[in-house]
Amino acid sequence: MNQNRPAWSWQFAPESIVRAPHVRGLEDITADWAWGGSTGAGIKVAVIDSGIDNDHPAIAGRVKGYIAFHEDRDGNMNVDESPHTDAFGHGTACADIIRRLAPDCDLYSVKVLGPMLTGKGTAFAAGLRWAIEQGMHVVNLSLGSTKRDYYGMFHELADEAYFKNTVLVTAANNMPVASYPSLFAAVTSVACHEGQDPLEFYYNPLPPVEFGAPGINVTVAWLGGGQMTVTGNSFSAPHIAGLVARILSKHPGLTPFQVKTILRATARNVGGET
C-alpha cells in the first residue's frame, strides 16, 4: 500500500477515499444536468501563472486577454497588457487542461512569474486582484505563496472573490506547508489522484483540501508547441477549473458555494455513482 504521496493527495489514494453520504434533495443533481452538453462558452477563465502560449496548437488562439505583473527592485509594480508568451510552459499546461474540459471558454493569461523571484508574492496578489476586478468567472491558481506576511492580503482577496462570484480554484502545495490562498475556505482547493479520466474527481469530507482530480503522469501542452508528461497538484486544479467553467456556462450566475455543492453532488465517492 503506497501511503507516501504529495501533501494533501494521500486522501485520494484508492484505499483512502472515504465515501460521503448522499444528501437527498440537495444532491439529486446528475453530471448530465450539471455540465452535460456544455463547452464553457461565454465563461472567462483567468490562469494566473507563467503566461499562456496562445500559438500552441492545444490553446488554439483562445487567449482573449493578457496582463503581466512584475515588481522591480525598487518596489514598483510594472503592468504590461501587451501579448506575452509562456516563460516556463506551466501556464500553457494549465490552460490546455482547462480547455480539455471547457474548449470554448475564454482564457485570460495573467503572468506573475517573471525573471526575478523578488516581489513575486505582490505580483501574484496584483494578478489575483486584477482577475477579481475584471469579473472573471473562474480563476485557476496552480501556485501559492508560502510567505506568512501575505496571509492577510490573500485572505481578503479570497473573500472578495467569493462575494463577487469569482470561483478561485487552487492547487494545494505538494509539500505539507501552508500556502496562500490555496487552503482557505472561500476557495475550491484541489490535490491530485492517480486517475487519468479528466472527469474523475472526488470530494474529501476531511478538508482542508476539498477535491481530488488527475495530476499524476498527465501529458500536457508545454513550450514550443510540444508536450510534457508531468506530476503535481498544480495539474489537478485546472481539471476542476475547466469543469467549473462548464457548469457556469450551463447555469450562469451560480455562486461559489452553489458550485461547490454541485461538485460535491457529482463527485465519484458521493452517493450511488462509482
Place this chain on the structure above:
Amino acid sequence: MADAQDAAAQIAALEAENARLRDESALAAELRLRLAEAAAAGLLSVPTEHKALLDQIVQAAMHVLRARAGSLYLIDDEAGALVWEVALGERAAALIGQRIPLGQGVAGWVAATGQAIAVADVQQDPRWAQDVARAVGYAPKTMLAMPLLLGDRVIGVLQLLDKDGGRPFDAGDMATLGLFANQAAVAIDQSRVMRSLSRLVRMSLAGAGDDLAARTAALAATTEDSPEFRATARLATLFGEISRGGDAAGTLALDIAEALARYVRVQRRY
C-alpha cells in the same frame, strides 16, 4: 448496517493514516540523523565542509530514491538567480558556481513557485533537457525537482534524475523527497549561519573594525531572531574587544576558547 459499514471504513482510514504517519516519522528520524551528522561536520566551518554537506545531501537523496544523478541549486536573492552548487554526474565540475536566471528552466519554476514537479520525459522539453544534459554529462529521461523550503522561504532547489529501473518518479517519491528537502534546508541554513559566524569570529580576532560591523549587520538581517546567532554574535563581539587589548590578550582568549572547545567535545562523547 450502513452505519456499521461507515464506521468500519472510518476505522480502516484511521489505521491507514496511522501507518502512514509511522512510516513518515521513521523516515524523517533517519533523515534528521543523517543531516544532523552532516550539519555537525559543517560546524567545523571550513568552506569545503559546507560544500561537503551540500554534496552529502544530494548523494543521500539520490541513494534514498535510487536516482542516477542529482543537482542542488541555492538562491542568490541579490542577483535574482539560482547558483548551481552541486551537480553529481560525469561532467559536472564545470557547472559549479554557474548562475541560472530564476525565470527559466525547471529549477527556476520550482524556485519561483515553491511547488515540486515530476517530469516523466525530460527530452520532451529540449530547452530543459539541454541544460540538464550539460549538468550530468548524459541525456536524462526522468526528473523530480523539489523546493528547499526553510520555514516560509524557498532557499533553493533539489533535483534528481533517472530513477533506477527507468520508471518515472511517482507521487510517493515526491512525498519522500519533500520530507528530505525540509531537513536539508534546515541543515544548509545552519551550516551557512555557522560558516558566517566563524568568519565573524576570525575577523573580530583580526580586528577588522568597520567591515566587521557591516558583516554583523548583514548576518543579523539574514538570521533575525535566531538565539544561536545572538549568542555567537555576542561571542564575536567579546573576542573583538579582547583582541583590541593587544596580541597577548587575543592569544589568551584563543587558548581559553580552545580549552573550552576540547571540554565540550569530551562532554559530547558521554
